[in-house]
Amino acid sequence: MDLPEQPWPTGLAQQLEPLVRRVLAPNPSPFTYTGTETYIIGSGGELAVIDPGPNDPAHIAALMAAIRPARVTAICCTHTHRDHSPAAAPLKALTGAEIAGCAPLVLDALGPRGDVPFDATYAPDRVLVDGEQLRGPGWTLTAVATPGHTSNHLCFALEESGALFTGDHVMGWSTSVVSPPDGDMAAYMASLEKLHAREDRVYYPAHGDQIDKPRQLVRGMIGHRRQRERQILKLLGAGEGEIAAMVPRMYKGLDRKLWPAAGQSILAHLIELQQRGVVVRDGDFWALAS
Structure with missing residues (x-):
């Protein structure tokens, strides 16, 4: 799929809804589309960050500019591909926030995702299981286990608004790569069925535009x-x-x-x-x- 015409909003904090802002990282590719989209959750003094993205100084500086003067209390990763989680460690060093999200997972950098292998630096303070929650002033994030793209993949549901942050599990611009040995098609299909049974209002994937008719898209993905x-x-x-x-x-x-x-x-x-x-x-x- 061709990339949209530039300019892209790289480094800008875009307000998507009252509790959600998005910052695009400067790492476009055939697998990441225009780049990894990091989400900042909350509108008060305590925030969460979902998928901090690559360990890129410009991206981390853009995140810190969007965060200040508030405090980050949780850094959440959907999975540990290197375009999603490496900024967690430097962001923790700058903010003191705990890293809470998917389990660590490291495999050899083989196969079609050799450009984005697993992140060996990822060290969570807290591994979330399905249904476990993180809370801040005015926001609640619930972990939704969605293995398939990777065995450790999580989505995060923002209970107050009906938004679901889908990482690489569901994207509007492309189907997710399911790459053995860790990628599992049976698990991926079961996770799609799991999301189809939910009633989320909108999906915010880690790459590409938001999805305003999520159940319709998931139904189409299952059929595909x-x-x-x-x-x-x-x-x-x-x-x-x-x-x-x-x-x-x-x-x-x-x-x-x-x-x-x-x-x-x-x-x-x-x-x-x-x-x-x-x-x-x-x-x-x-x-x-x-």
Whole structure:
């Protein structure tokens, strides 16, 4: 997908609603769109920060300018890809806030997300479980466990306004990359169903525009993933069993630089189908189960 025309609001604190401001980090890429969007929660003297973003001095300075003179009490990370959590440590050093959010997770920087591997510096003071809450004056954030994109992924619900901060789990500009071994398609689909059952008013993803019809989008995403599964089964039925050959047939028009990520999503689907006994694997070759 093409990026929108510049200028982008990089470094500016945008007021989205009374309790929510957004600051865009200067890290655009094919995987991050115009960059990581850090959210500042609260309107009083105590604030929370969601997805502090990359450890970039300009971004951290922009966050501090937006925060002062208030005090940050919680730094929340949806997951530990390096475009989301590395600024947590320097922001904690500047503000004294606790880091509270997803569990730490570090894997080797392999596969299509080699540009954004897991953050080895992430050290939470408090790991939140599903349903656990953080509170400040006038705001309450509830952790919503949404594994799939990564096994440690959390969303955060702002109870006072009906907003859900979806990290990389749901984005309007692109589908999320589900990349094994940590990315899990069965878990991702279950997490989508979980969000579809909720009644959140608006989604604020970590990349791209806000989503004003969230249940409609999630319903479409579930349908899209099921369509991908049907495409895979059709190709397997025709004797096409190698992922590298499936990618250009399933993702026509996709930038070749993104083919490895598409291949990982196909692999995630195949692993889920294998777990259900629908397909079998022989090395790099996949086939329908007899």
